[in-house]
Amino acid sequence: MTGKGPNTPESPEPERPAPEKSAPDKASLEGKGLIAGDIEAGRWLFAQPCEFLRGVVDLDGLPPMGGPEIAFAGRSNVGKSSLVNALTGRSTLARTSNTPGRTQQLNFFALGQPGNPALILVDLPGYGYARETKATVAAWTRLVMDYLRGRTSLRRVIVLIDARHGLKENDHETMKLLDTAAVSYQVVLTKIDKLKPSEVAPRLEEVREGIRRHVAAHPTVIATSSVKGEGIAELRAEIAGLADPQAIGYKAREQ
Ligand SMILES: Nc1nc2c(ncn2[C@@H]2O[C@H](COP(=O)(O)OP(=O)(O)OP(=O)(O)O)[C@@H](O)[C@H]2O)c(=O)[nH]1
Numbered sequence: 001m002t003g004k005g006p007n008t009p010e011s012p013e014p015e016r017p018a019p020e021k022s023a024p025d026k027a028s029l030e031g032k033g034l035i036a037g038d039i040e041a042g043r044w045l046f047a048q049p050c051e052f053l054r055g056v057v058d059l060d061g062l063p064p065m066g067g068p069e070i071a072f073a074g075r076s077n078v079g080k081s082s083l084v085n086a087l088t089g090r091s092t093l094a095r096t097s098n099t100p101g102r103t104q105q106l107n108f109f110a111l112g113q114p115g116n117p118a119l120i121l122v123d124l125p126g127y128g129y130a131r132e133t134k135a136t137v138a139a140w141t142r143l144v145m146d147y148l149r150g151r152t153s154l155r156r157v158i159v160l161i162d163a164r165h166g167l168k169e170n171d172h173e174t175m176k177l178l179d180t181a182a183v184s185y186q187v188v189l190t191k192i193d194k195l196k197p198s199e200v201a202p203r204l205e206e207v208r209e210g211i212r213r214h215v216a217a218h219p220t221v222i223a224t225s226s227v228k229g230e231g232i233a234e235l236r237a238e239i240a241g242l243a244d245p246q247a248i249g250y251k252a253r254e255q
């Protein structure tokens with residue numbers, strides 16, 4: 001079954017991407033194994049049109065598998081929808097809220113030229129707490145886990161971790177499921193603007209240590225703030241490496 005649009009009753013016109021708030025410098029890129037060309041490819045990809053495809057409330061409603069998909073998973077309220085908005089530079093594409101449990105369906109967005117997307121972005125309902133009945137939360141969690149386990153077009157899952165809280169038991173459970181299903185995933189810290197600058201590096205190290213035993217985890221952890229824009233260009237660059245290069249239409253300029 002297909003659900004409602006993410007901004008129903010009315011979906012506003014997509015906004016143009018916001019200008020970069022914090023362009024990463026060369027040294028910080030090299031530390032992350034990236035080069036300026038990756039950043040440019042990421043900027044190019046996420047400047048493409050992005051449209052809401054469908055909201056899905058059960059497995060029968062999933063769109064047919066086609067181009068590469070990237071899903072955003074994590075505990076309720078960690079900032080999944082805000083990160084989709086920050087990446088695409090459109091503040092109202094995915095609905096966000098202070099109340100855990102805002103996203104109640106799998107929302108699919110097509111990034112790229114309409115009809116020939118370079119990448120599908122999937123904003124998932126959160127796992128863990130929500131102001132809903134236990135049965136409702138259990139049903140969302142089951143749907144999310146079934147989707148994550150069975151979707152062969154899924155190129156990578158971005159597992160979001162709140163920088164203030166670090167890894168929790170249900171994060172490890174999700175990562176174990178992804179390890180078992182051999183689905184590649186990458187951990188991204190969110191809300192780093194809520195930490196003191198001196199707290200970011202120790203938190204990153206602790207999370208890197210925590211994911212070491214997870215076999216399908218990408219070793220690079222990216223620290224982001226959807227509010228301040230930190231880490232967004234780096235994450236775009238990582239994701240651009242997974243998109244359909246022909247559909248991106250991006251060619252690195254001659255150096
Ligand atoms: N300070 C700060 N707040 C953030 C950031 N990202 C998200 N938030 C806030 O955190 C709250 C939850 O954000 P959402 O993007 O709705 O979180 P979600 O993971 O999609 O939540 P569910 O759909 O309920 O699972 C909202 O109030 C956001 O404004 C960030 O980088 N910094």
Ligand SMILES: [Mg+2]
Pocket residue numbers: 080081082095096102103123124125126
């Ligand atoms: Mg959400």
